Amino acid sequence: MILVPPRANAATELNMIAWYGHGEPDMVEEFEAMHNVKIKAKYYAGGDNMLALIAQSPPGTYDLVLSDGEFVKLLKEAGYIETMDPNAYNMGDLFDEYARFEPHWMGDTLYSVIVRFGYLGVSFNTEIISHQEASDYNILWDSKLTGKVGHFDWHLPNLGCLSLRDGNDKPSPFDINSAQWSKLQETTLSLKPQVGGYFDYGGTFASLKNGEIYAMCGIGDWITGVVRKDGSPVDSVIPKQGGIQWTESYSIGKGSNKQDLAREFIRYITSPKGQVRSIQMAAYPGMSPYKSGWTAINEANPEEAKRQRMTFDGPNCIDDLREGRIHFRQTPVQQSLEDWNDFWSEYKNA
Incomplete structure (x- = not known):
């Protein structure tokens, strides 16, 4: 048997x-x-x-x-x-x-x-950009970053951060009227000459790691916390205009x-x-x-x-939220999700 x-x-x-x-x-x-x-x-x-x-x-x-x-x-x-x-x-x-x-x-x-949870602001190459410079979204338009600004290819975090750059923090960078929406589109399109690429998940890591891109908005430590482990000179900050959670x-x-x-x-x-x-x-x-x-x-x-x-003991990550520096990411309130997505496609193809 x-x-x-x-x-x-x-x-x-x-x-x-x-x-x-x-x-x-x-x-x-x-x-x-x-x-x-x-x-x-x-x-x-x-x-x-x-x-x-x-x-x-x-x-x-x-x-x-x-x-x-x-x-x-x-x-x-x-x-x-x-x-x-x-x-x-x-x-x-x-x-x-x-x-x-x-x-x-x-x-x-x-x-x-x-x-x-995590926070989104500006991620940057610390050998090119100082922490002080990165603490203002306007650094993205600096001449030393021409062709070196990148985007993680998703409209919500990018447009949310650029909306904060435009001053749309009350009630939310995602709750904007038609005039503010028009201004945000204008702001975003003006950044186009600076842009060196739109990246998927893997490409976002790689472009910062290999120095192809010097700065991105709409991402944060969820990217740079990994890239830094490999010794790359990158970091993330919440700019003075605020960040997204x-x-x-x-x-x-x-x-x-x-x-x-x-x-x-x-x-x-x-x-x-x-x-x-x-x-x-x-x-x-x-x-x-x-x-x-x-x-x-x-x-x-x-x-x-x-x-x-x-x-x-001492300052912690939730203090940023308590101090009003952080805004919850939302879907658009006064426009449709399709409106934002369609504009993002237009921006990429401009």
Whole structure:
């Protein structure tokens, strides 16, 4: 008789749609081992791309939907995500500024749970541009940067920062009237002679790393925090006109038949050990909105906690928000998303 060893139970597959990096081993390997699950990720770049990919997929395709905060309302209105019970997650651990993060709620109903955030301003080559120079968006028009200004190819962060340059900080750089919108288009088109390229995710890293591009607006430490690890002379600052905040959060995909497992993953990634992984994500770093996440990263990697200003003693990263220097990224309020996207295409082809 031939004895056949018992076969290990096949891993359950959990499907997510996310920005690049969230389904990589440094983020999910521990959870996969804990729950005998294999996380399969579909990656996108930009919320518009995310919506298009979900629209092309049958309901139930994605168990987990990672999105930027400003797209949660659009996901809900399209019927792409489930309602969520706030009591099932680590909501009590959030800093006050994120305890009831408005874009994630429709009335008293929760649709997404925040995981991480970061700030966008000007990223620059420190051998060409000083920190003082980079602290004003107008540096982008300096003659020494002709042909050396780059763009991460997504309209919202770029136009948001340039709107701040135009002085549109009240109520928001994304809530502008027709005259302000016309001025913003004029401002953006005037930058065209300075532009050396429009880059995807990988190209943004490479162009700053190899010196092809000296400055970009609308990005931040999520790019330069990675590039600096390789020794490249780059940094990011929030200019005097203000900066933009990005947030990433998880929703449960409409029609998922693995909602219990999806909830477990969201609880894991927002726990202290999950937040340590999120803060140090290999693809791009991000700050934690969870108090226990700050405690955990200060224990696990105090240098990274200090670099990202997640410290309890002295000034910290949330102070920028409290001081009014940071504006939440939104979809356009008085124009349509298509208006901004169409103009961005016009600008690229000008």
